[in-house]
Amino acid sequence: MAAQQVEIVEVGPRDGLQNEQTPLSVAQKVELIERLAAVGARRIEAVSFVNPKRVPQMAGAEEVMAEVPRSDAVSYIGLVLNRRGLDRALEAGVDEVNVAIPATDGFSRRNQGCSVDEMSDAFDDIAAAAADAGMPISATVSTAFGCPFDGETDPARVVGVARRAAAAGAVEIALADTIGVGVPHQVADLVGRVREVAAGARLRCHFHNTRNTGYANAHTAVEHGVAVLDASVGGFGGCPFAPGAAGNIATEDLVFQLERTGLPTGIDVTETARTGMWLGSALGTPPTALLGRAGVFPAPHQE
Incomplete structure (x- = not known):
């Protein structure tokens, strides 16, 4: 039996850059995306169609999309939060759109200026318009494991958001540990709960390693x-x-973890580590990734 293929959605050009102090130029963003496609990334969250006054690191989305290399092998994802964002994404020519729907009102009001129910209403509208345009849409349920403002997230809230998003037409539901507080047993529990109510959608997970649980959570999700x-x-x-x-x-x-476990990803780990080091130089901040410093194992044979 063939080993399970694990698909990696590369979010560096969007989620990776949005909190960095040094904004990259359009040319640097395009080079980053080119490098990621070259190492084997086949789904890349390339841009965000949000107000650049609120998130200046995401400015230039249309310019980036106009310059990135196009290939049937690579799908570019754009983050949108409202119909205006969707209209921009469609005009820019993304291949997929993703919408973040928080599971907690505290985060939703501070991040998106509305309640969870209001954001779910917005998703219904965005999803309907995306369907009319033939655009695949996914929903990321943020703060699924905990909220910086509301504390612990009730799993029932996550299930409710996921159920409604799937009913509205989301082809994929992502469970996001936005602040990095989840642990493996929560991952197992939440994946099972959401699978029951979103059977028509693929499940995806998005982990942060803020408290050093992200890789264990990823392994649990795959299991x-x-x-x-x-x-x-x-x-x-x-x-x-x-x-x-x-x-x-x-x-x-x-x-590295997945491949050593026998789970192929199609991504060149050595070249990805080099890209991480390149990005760190461009941002003036060392990457938190360890592979670029430690190297792969076994080490490549040297003639």
């Missing part, structure tokens, strides 16, 4: 049948509206 994981090259990222929420799980470290 429970999740075949799509988000990761950010170099381990960069975090939410600018979630205090202390730094550190996406790093693509290179995750790929």
Whole structure:
């Protein structure tokens, strides 16, 4: 029997950059995306169609999409939060759109200026318009494991958001540990609960390593049948509206773990680590990923 393929959604160009102090130029963002496609990333969250006054690191989305290399092998994802964002994404020519729907009102009001119910209403509208345009849409349920403002997240809230998003047409539901507080037993529990109410949608997980649980959580998700994981090259990222929420799980470290477990990803781990180091130089911040420093094992044979 062939080993299970784990798909990595590379979120470095969006979630990886949005919380960094040094904004990259359009040319640097395009180079980052080119490098990621070259190492084997086949789904890349490339841009965010949010107000650049609120998240200046995400400025230039249309310019980036106009310059990235196009290939049937690579799908570019754009984050949108409202119909205006969707209209921009469609005009820019993304291949997929993703919408973040918080599971807690405290985070939703601070991050998106509305309640969870209001954001779910917005998703219904966005999903209907995306369907009319033939655009695949996914929903990321943020603060699924805990909220910096409301504390512990009730799993029933996550289930409710996921159920409604799936009913509205989401082809994929992502469970996001926005502030990095989840632990493996919560992952197993929540994946099982959401699978029951969103049977028509793929499940994806998005983990932060803020408290050093992200890789264990990713492994648990895969053990429970999740075949799509988000990761950010170099381990960069975090939410600018979630205090202390730094550190996406790093693509290179995750790929190393998966490949050593016998789970192929199609991503060149060595070149990804080099890209993480390149990005760290561009940002003036060392990557949190460890593989770029430690190297792969076994080490490549040297003639």
